[in-house]
Amino acid sequence: MPEYSLYRGLWPQNVSKLAKYGVRMVNGEWKVTVHYDLGEGLMYLAVEGSETDIVDRVNQIKQACGGQSGGVFYINEYHHLIVPVAHDGTSHYFYGGRVNPDFTFEFEGALLTTKPIGRDGQPLSPGDPWIGPRPGIPYVLAAGGNDIYFETPALTDVAPPSVRAGVTRKVMLSKVLRDPALVARAVRPIWEVRGHHGGRFYVNEHGSAFTPVDRGDGNCLNYIYCGQIDPAAWFSEPPVL
């Protein structure tokens, strides 16, 4: 059985159910699923077609690392498959290799995609509602709106890495890029939606950034498409084996 290593990049941790992919048993078959909510209650959708490779990888990691088949996983903007496994009351996130899926989900007779495409098949523009499934990796536009950061548990530098108990890394784009013009380029599309208060936004496997905003009725959140991240003005890809 292969040995899996803890993932050295961002561990999503506390995100909403909508921000996670899951492997579930659907009609006797393990399938990739997402939770979906358009304001009419939470449901889950199963991926159309076959993505058995991802399903198998997720289940192998869950089993190999002490868990059981099925459960949550993530795919980030670097196409890294990240699989959390519960461990001592918390979750450790393992690297599951590179993947490049093109998930589609059927909803009310139409196909939903995680690409920035509207129901009419036309590309979304920044500021449009994000109607697709919402799995993604959480980042934060800093208060003041002039930086982006993420927080994740710190790992040891040795191989294989282990968790440094109680230690959290806060990684700031301004420190990573050290170029104010590049930081401004990265921040701008998020700032256009969230403003100087900042707040959380998500980036999915296609590099699409979207963010929840208050719908105004006190009940629900709308998700707004912010645009595509620019890899030249973004966090560097975490090291993987």
Add this chain to the structure above:
Amino acid sequence: MIFQPEAFPFPRWLGPYSPARGNNSGFRIRGGQLGAHVVTDGGREFWTAQQTRGVLDLVQLIKAHWQGGRIVFLPNGFVVKPLQKETERVLIGRVSDALTLNGDGCHVLDFSNLRYLTPGSSWPGPGTIGLESKIRSDGSLTSGWYRPTDYGQEETQEVIAGSNASLLDGFQKARPGENSGRVRITVGGHVITNGDERDGSLQPHYVGRVAPSIFRNWERWIEGR
């Protein structure tokens, strides 16, 4: 007070630490004297440390390297000096034995003799000294601190003292109705917290004491150069 300086260059300190809360918080070297500000009915006073050999050695060391500024006495006896903008901290030495602060008039605060203080009573000294910490509902103490890195910062949360029913009892006497909150662990392991007064102000109160010997294994946060 006995002061044992660290060898120069001073090692980096990566462990528990509390940042400054304004220009008058914590222990400071001012006008060539070690002391801390105390808010009294008459205003803010700078209470100075009794000039023992150890205090003089500490002041001399600070003056030689930085002229003055803030220092942090950790409850295990480590003395930490924040450098510019607090982006780096160094361990400058270790203290043991008594420290006494002299205030205006006849005020004296001898950290080695505070047995007259009962948990919940007013704290008769500086309220902004010591290591910021949080007491939890089992009386244990946690501390959180950060250090800047080249990618941003690293934040650490650590349980620094285990469950302690009598400490929690003291906290609840100082802040009735609460079972967790912020405290400061000062010289000698004396714990204080800010409690609400009837006039709405916050005043420091005595919570109790933890033995400095429980803060073990802090050497691991010393990074030599």
